[in-house]
Amino acid sequence: MKLQKILIASLCSGSLLAVCSCSKDDIESTDTRITYADLPVVSQKIITENFADAYVTQAVKKNNPESDGTLYKTWLSNSFKINFDVKGSPTDIEGHQKKIPDNMVHPNILSYVNQHYSASVYIRDIDKEHYGYEVELSNDVELKFDNSGNFMSAETDNDSGEISISYSSLPKKSRIFTETHFPGITVSSVVKNKVIDSDGILYELKLSNGAEIDFDPEGNWMEVENKYHKIPSSIIPSPILLYTQQNYPVPLVVSGIKKKIYGYKTEISNGVDLKFDINGIFLGIDD
Secondary structure, three states: OHHHHHHHHHOOOHHHHHHOOOOHHHOOOOOEEEOHHHOOHHHHHHHHHHOOOOOEEEEEEOOOOOOOOOOEEEEEOOOOEEEEOOOOOEEEEEOOOOOOOHHHOOHHHHHHHHHHOOOOOOEEEEEEOOOEEEEEEOOOEEEEEEOOOOEEEEEEOOOOOEEEOOHHHOOHHHHHHHHHHOOOOOEEEEEEEOOOOOOOOOEEEEEOOOOEEEEOOOOOEEEEEOOOOOOOHHHOOHHHHHHHHHHOOOOOOEEEEEEEOOEEEEEEOOOOEEEEEOOOOEEEEEO
8 A cells, every 4th residue: 555655646747746735935946846766765764664654745856955955855645844855864844733753853852852841742843954953843832952952942933022941941949849839740831031021920831730830030939820720728828728718618719829019919719819918918809
């Protein structure tokens, strides 16, 4: 069956070219249309080993290698696009929202992503650069690695004024707080604001259980919330915890707490916000 798919794909030239699709911007007039069999043996092996259920719908050979070494461009039936250099090694892998097979990822890069992001986050694009690799994740985070797969930097693919960082880049105090109150919970993402916001927040951490924690530049927690779920009681000052338990009993819970100039603001799971002073004395309901 695999051989049959390859043979069919190889017919994507001449009069049958219309059945194969790709962006017009990706093909230049000087490019030569080729078949799967014209690709370097190394490239053919990479495709067949990693995409057993897909086939090449179109392929071209550049007149001259591009700046990143790309000489061959291929489009697969599963929406993947893979570029190869003269030796047949990948220079660019685009999954178009699909996960790139682990075997095609540098081991050090794969290990870093698995350690610092939740299991739901995956690698969807890899671009070979002069310094190493540019990797795009499914959560729109772009990571840069050197040629040995060592992490260099990260940024979010937006203009929100935030950059994505690794968990290990958080202040030690932040990491101790997280591991103490949320043991065993996977970190989904960590971002650092380009400027400290009006609440003194510089770092924002999201966990796989839905919890979000904000920290100041020194690593002190400023806000902890989990929407309509209970946050750990160990975070809540004792007087505040006692007041909420007495006045907002189960099934209501404290779903968030935020440090304020006057003390604390807590959110109950029914949407009510309560204000307390620095000693945990109730001040009133926050309208």
